[in-house]
Amino acid sequence: MAAFAALGVGATLVVAAVAALAIRHITDDQALREAKQLTRVTALSAVTPDLTNQVLTGDPAALTRLDRTVRTRVLRSPVVRVKLWTLDGRIVYSDARPLIGRHFGLDPGQRRAVQTGVVAADLSNADEPENVFERGLGKLLEVYLRVRTPDGHPLLYEEYFRFGAVADSSRREWLALLPAFGGALIVLALAQLPLAWWLARRLQQREQEREALLIRVVESSDRERRRLAQAVHEGPVQALAGVAWRLSAAARAAPPPLRGELEETAADARHAQRELRTLLVSLHPPNLARVGLHAALTDAAAPLRDAGIDVQLDLPGVDLPPDAEALVYRVAEEGLRNAERHAGATHVEIDLRRDDGRARLRVRDDGRGFTDDELADREAGGHRGLALLRDLAADAGGELTVHSSPGEGTTMELVL
Numbered sequence: 001m002a003a004f005a006a007l008g009v010g011a012t013l014v015v016a017a018v019a020a021l022a023i024r025h026i027t028d029d030q031a032l033r034e035a036k037q038l039t040r041v042t043a044l045s046a047v048t049p050d051l052t053n054q055v056l057t058g059d060p061a062a063l064t065r066l067d068r069t070v071r072t073r074v075l076r077s078p079v080v081r082v083k084l085w086t087l088d089g090r091i092v093y094s095d096a097r098p099l100i101g102r103h104f105g106l107d108p109g110q111r112r113a114v115q116t117g118v119v120a121a122d123l124s125n126a127d128e129p130e131n132v133f134e135r136g137l138g139k140l141l142e143v144y145l146r147v148r149t150p151d152g153h154p155l156l157y158e159e160y161f162r163f164g165a166v167a168d169s170s171r172r173e174w175l176a177l178l179p180a181f182g183g184a185l186i187v188l189a190l191a192q193l194p195l196a197w198w199l200a201r202r203l204q205q206r207e208q209e210r211e212a213l214l215i216r217v218v219e220s221s222d223r224e225r226r227r228l229a230q231a232v233h234e235g236p237v238q239a240l241a242g243v244a245w246r247l248s249a250a251a252r253a254a255p256p257p258l259r260g261e262l263e264e265t266a267a268d269a270r271h272a273q274r275e276l277r278t279l280l281v282s283l284h285p286p287n288l289a290r291v292g293l294h295a296a297l298t299d300a301a302a303p304l305r306d307a308g309i310d311v312q313l314d315l316p317g318v319d320l321p322p323d324a325e326a327l328v329y330r331v332a333e334e335g336l337r338n339a340e341r342h343a344g345a346t347h348v349e350i351d352l353r354r355d356d357g358r359a360r361l362r363v364r365d366d367g368r369g370f371t372d373d374e375l376a377d378r379e380a381g382g383h384r385g386l387a388l389l390r391d392l393a394a395d396a397g398g399e400l401t402v403h404s405s406p407g408e409g410t411t412m413e414l415v416l
Contacts, residue, residue, distance in 0.1 A: 004196035031170035078165030085156040104130040139163040244269035314351035335363030343367020
């Protein structure tokens with residue numbers, strides 16, 4: 001649940017950051033549109049009514065009347081400068097009087113605004129010669145559009161805005177939207193917590209069901225093993241014991257030519273009986289509390305030794321809880337079984353150590369080994385012994401790992 005909540009908070013922060021940038025971009029555009037709209041309104045409502053044909057010729061009275069209008073109705077925050085250009089780049093009016101009559105030339109953006117009639121804007125370049133009187137005013141935004149004299153002569157009307165004022169307008173709009181948007185994101189993040197709690201509960205229930213199923217599988221397997229072990233012990237094992245005893249008795253009373261054959265048959269019967277007893281140990285492990293782990297694993301290793309496989313047991317007197325001891329036996333038995341049936345091993349080592357509150361079992365063989373893909377294919381084919389032992393180890397608070405590679409043998413390690 002904590003991971004889910006953390007992921008939800010992280011996703012919310014990412015969405016908030018992206019949305020904040022988008023909102024800031026939108027508010028910047030809105031502030032720029034407001035500056036353009038203000039320029040259009042002042043140009044058409046304040047400047048154009050006092051823009052006469054005499055302004056083009058530099059008539060003092062016409063310039064004075066236009067200057068009075070600009071200073072009383074236009075030059076107020078955030079507008080700091082006004083210029084009126086002819087298309088050949090001559091400034092016919094500016095509130096900065098030394099600029100009147102000077103030629104500088106229009107840049108492509110200004111010419112395009114005159115030709116199209118749209119309102120355009122751009123950051124002011126203080127290094128341009130026509131901006132020499134604006135260099136002490138800070139960062140400025142130029143907004144310009146086309147106006148006409150009464151006889152239809154086109155001019156370029158230009159206003160300079162303090163960029164900080166435009167940015168402040170954008171910031172105010174952004175801050176006005178932030179509480180509502182941020183509150184919505186917080187509500188969204190909090191709304192995920194009940195879902196996370198519900199999912200965590202579902203996962204916990206599924207895990208409990210899985211553990212209960214695993215326990216039932218193990219218990220069912222143990223019951224079936226006990227039933228089979230009892231059936232084998234009371235049936236074939238006892239029958240073979242009787243057959244071997246009768247054959248031995250018959251051999252003692254038989255004439256020499258037949259005695260050897262009867263003794264050999266009795267030996268085969270006793271060998272079959274031992275193999276069945278070994279199978280009984282595999283089907284139903286002995287009572288570890290009664291016989292001890294070393295004796296039980298010695299019996300489990302007997303079939304391998306009979307097959308010519310060298311098995312070394314290094315099991316010092318390690319005192320383990322019954323459940324842990326049973327799991328150690330199961331893992332060691334699985335390692336022995338795999339070494340005999342699948343690995344083609346000639347040597348197997350089993351050692352058990354306990355230190356720092358941990359029991360560590362290692363089962364090594366020098367067999368042919370396998371790859372991870374081969375192990376996955378084997379488990380997919382129904383060989384679930386290792387997978388079941390891993391689950392049992394995890395449920396016991398431990399870990400079972402298997403390390404193997406072709407030609408390098410296999411090592412099973414259990415840490416509890």
